[in-house]
Amino acid sequence: MLPTRRPSIAALLAIGLMVLPLSGCSPEAEPPEAPPTVVDSHVIRGDNGMAPTRLSGRVKAAERTALSFEIPGEIRRLPLDVGDGFSAGQPLATLVEDRYRLVADQRRAERREAEAVLREKRQDYRRQASLAEKGYVSDTRLDAARAALDTAESRLARTRAAQALAERDLRLTTLAAPFDGSVSRRRVEPSERVGAGQPVLEVISDREGFEVETSVPETLVGALEEGARHRVILPALGGAGTPATLRHLGTQPRSSNNYPVILALDAPPEGIRSGMTARVALSLAAPDGDAALPVPLTALVHDGEGAAHVLRIGDDRRLERVAVEVVSLDDGLARVHGALAPGERIVARGAEFVSAGQRVALLGEGPERYN
Known part of the structure; x- marks a missing residue:
């Protein structure tokens, strides 16, 4: 039996050097692509040019108004309360009229006095005119009688006007309803003093x-x-x-x-x-026939200073940023103008957590996936 020869150390090193280049030439394995993010989506629907x-x-x-007295005074009666109805012409409030009644009586007395003075001056003028025709009085005296008559006539006209104003003020102590309606608010209470033009009652009409x-x-x-x-x-x-x-x-x-x-x-x-x-x-x-399209409020991403955008989902499921102008807000929807069209799909919520260019998957399509 022949003895076994063991390889030398030099031979083993040579074999190892030959193996190292071969192992270094093997390609590295690329990391797998991250799964697409699942998003909730919304399909844009048209509005036929009308946006409710x-x-x-x-x-x-x-028809409503605030009623007030044209004259100042103290409230005597205010019989109606809030919600009470009334008819046109019905008294709604009255003032204490004693002072206005006394003034009216005084003006009537002044008128009667002026009427008496006028009768006296008219008789005197007629007498002087008759004497002047006969040459018994001078023209100066006749002119004086004529002037006195004119003064008496002016005084009577003045007292008649004063009496009319006093009687008018007396009537204005009663505030009458201008139409059929009801009381919506009481602004004052009985025994309270009010100024001319100060609102007393607010009323609404039943006719309009x-x-x-x-x-x-x-x-x-x-x-x-x-x-x-x-x-x-x-x-x-x-x-x-x-x-x-x-x-x-x-x-x-x-x-x-x-x-x-x-x-x-x-x-x-x-x-x-x-x-x-x-x-x-x-x-x-919509202005100029350009209909505003409805999108969910949650689809808007606000860029600051009033600018906003949405993320459109392309056919390849990649996101595209689309700038929009918000026209109105209504019940969870925003109506926007922008480069969008009915039938296109956008990210409905969570748009702030994804970005343009990113590939996504649609919620409810394909196997269930959790992010």
Whole structure:
């Protein structure tokens, strides 16, 4: 049996050097691509050029006014309370009339005195004129009689006017209803002194129906026209709705550049009251035929300084940033202008957690996946 030869150390090193280059030439394995993020999506639907916008408003009587006395005085009677009805011409409040009655009596006495003086001066003038024709008195004396007669006539005219004013003031101690209606507010109480023109009662009319007052932002003013018909919903009456005609569109803004709008209710539902809250559904025609498209409020990503964008989902499921202009907000929806079209799909919520260029998967499509 021949002895076994063991390899030398030099031979083993040579073999190892030959193996190292071969192992270094093997390609590295690329890391697997991250799974796409699952997002909730929304398909944009068209509005046929009309955008119903809901606003909050308040019901008011179409004819309402604050009543006041034309003269100052102390309130004697104020028999009606808030909510009480009345008829046209019915006394609503009275002042203490003693002083005005005394003044009226004084003016009547002054008129009677002026009438007596006028009769005396008229007789004196006739007598002087007769004597002047016969040459018994001078022209100077006749002129003096004529002047005295003119003065007496002027005095009578003045006292008649003063009497008419005094009697008018006496009548004005009673505040009469200008129309059929009801009391909406009492501004004073009996025994209280009031000045001329100071509001005493606020009243509403039953003859002109009701209207709703609301306000719209400046971006929607151009889409409204007087005479256009919209819809008003009254939550206090179980959500009863009624058509309404736009009667007035303000030309001066209120706070925050909101313009006042008044709509007349065409068919007020039974039980309506002034002061009720209302929801106004305005049908706004999009300007220049460019319809604003509805998107979920949660789809908007605000860029600051009023700018916003949404993320459109392409056919390859990659996201694309689309700048939009918000036209109105309504019940969880925003109506926007931008490079969007009905039928396109956008990220409905969580858009701030994904970015343009990122590949996504749609919630509810394919196998269930958790991020």
